Amino acid sequence: MDIFKILDDFQKIDGDAAGRLQYATRRHFMNRVGSKVASVAIPSIFATVVNKAFAQSAAAVDVLNYALTLEYLEDEFYKAGNAAANLIPATDKVIFTTIGKHETAHVAFLVKALGTAAIKKPTFDLTYGGGFADVLTNYKTFVAVSAALEDTGVRAYKGQAGALIADPQILEYALQVHSVEARHAAVARRLFATVNASPATKGWITGKQALVAAVQPIYDGEDNMTQGGVNIKGLASKSDAAVSEAFDEPLTKAAVLAIAGPFIKA
Template sequence: MNIFSIIEEIEKVDPEFQDRISPRRDAIKNITSFGSKVAVAALPFALGALFKKAYGQTTVGDVNGTLNFALKLEYLEAAFYNTALNTPGLIPAADLAAFQTIAAHENAHVSFLKAVLGSAAVTQTSQGTAGVYDWTAGGTLPNYFATKDYTTFLIVANAFEDTGVRAYKGQAPFIIGNQTVLTAALNIHSVEARHASHIRTIRRKAGNGTTPKSWITGANDTGFAGIAANYAGEDNTMQGGVDVSALINPVTGAKFSASACTEAFDEPLTYAQVLPLVQPFGVK
C-alpha cells in the first residue's frame, strides 16, 4: 500500500487536500518509519484518523452545498424519466417496466435529499424555466420527446446516468466528515451505476449488436460525439500512481489492454466539470 499514491488520487477530486493534511504529514512519515509489520498494522488506523481530522471540520453549509448539487442532478433525472413515461409511444412495451423502476428510484432520491436538506433544499422550480427543462440542451440535441426518437432518448439517458455516477464519486470527499450522509450518498451512487449499466444493456439489445458494453470503455463509447465531455478522463490508465496498462495479466501473461484498464476503473467528475454538462438542460 502506497499511501502517498492514495493521497495523490484524493487530490484529483479535492485540490485542497494537501492544505487539510499538511499539519499531519509528520505523523504519516513517523508511522512509515516503523518496522514493516507495525507500519502495515497501523496504516488503517492512521489513515482513518487522518481523514477524520482532514474532513471532520466540514461545515453544515459545505454538506448542504454538496447535497443541493446532488438534488439538482436528481431533479433533472427524475424530470427526464417522468417526461419519458408521459410521452406515449416513446418507450417500447418491453422496456417500459425498467424505466418505470428507474423513474421511481430517481423520484425517491429527490424525496430523500429534500427530506435531509429540509428548508435548505433548492426548489425544483428554481431549475430550468420555472422548473421546465430544455431537453434539447439549447438546440444541440434533436427534440427526441416530440419525435418519439427512442434511440436518442437512450443515448441521453446513458449520458445522464454515467455522469451522475461520476458526479457522486467526485463529491464524496466533501461529505466524508458526515458518515450518515456519506453512506446515503454512496447508496445512491451504486444505484445510479446500476441504472447506467442497465440502460447500456437496453441500448445494446435495441441495436442487436455488441455495443455499448455495460460499462464505460475508454473515453466516449456511446457513439454520440455530442456528449464526449461527459466522458472526459475515462481513458485514464493511471490508478494510485500505477500505470495499469503496464501490468501483466496473470491469466494471459500479456499486458492488460487499454480497454480492460479503463473498464476496470471509474473516474470522478468535479462540480466544475459537471456543471457545464448539465447547464444547457437548465440546471443552475
C-alpha cells in the same frame, strides 16, 4: 446518484460529519423500527437527521442544492419519458418506471433535508439546447440521454470512499445507494447497445468512448492508465481498452455542472 458525493463533501466541510451522522444509518433504523415501517420511513427520517445536523452550514446547503438540481433534472427526464405516448416499448417500460421512482425518491430526500433552504425546481430543456431535439419522440435518443445521465452519476461517485473509511456504517449506506445507480447505468448502456445496434457499447465504460459525440465531456479522462501512482498500461498483457474498463474516474462538481448546463434554462 449524489448521496455518496454529498457525504464526501460534508466530510470536507465538517471533519466531524461522519461521526455526527453515524447514528443515521440504514442498519440503525432497521434495528429500531419494524421492517414494514422502515421501508417507508428511512428516507424521511434520514433526511430529517441531515437537516438538523447541517441546518446552520451554508456550505452544506450549497452542496445539497447542487445535488438537488441534478436530481430535479433526472426526475424530470424520466417523468417526461414515461409519460410520452408511444416512446418506450412495453418490453422496457418497467425499467424506466423503476428508475424514475428511484429519482423521485432522491428528490424527496433532498427537499426534506434542505427544508426551506431547498431551491425551486429549475426550468429544463430536455433537448439539451436542441442537441437531442427528438429525445421524447425517438426511443434511441431517449435511451442515449438516459445512459449519459447515469454514466455521469456513476463517475461522480468514484474516488470518494476514502473520506468515509473511518465510518464503515455510513460508507455501507453510501455504497448501497451507489450500487443502485451503477445498475441504472449498466441497464441503460446495454439498452443503448441493443436499440442503436452498437455492439461495441458494453455495460461499462471503455476508454473515453462516448455514447454519442454530443456528450463526450462525460467520458473524457476515462482512458487514464495511472492508478495509485502506478502506470498500468499493458498490465498482464491486456489491451489499454480492457485495462481502462477496470476503473472509473471521478468527475468534479464543476465538470458535472458544465455537462448539465445545456439542460438548465433557468
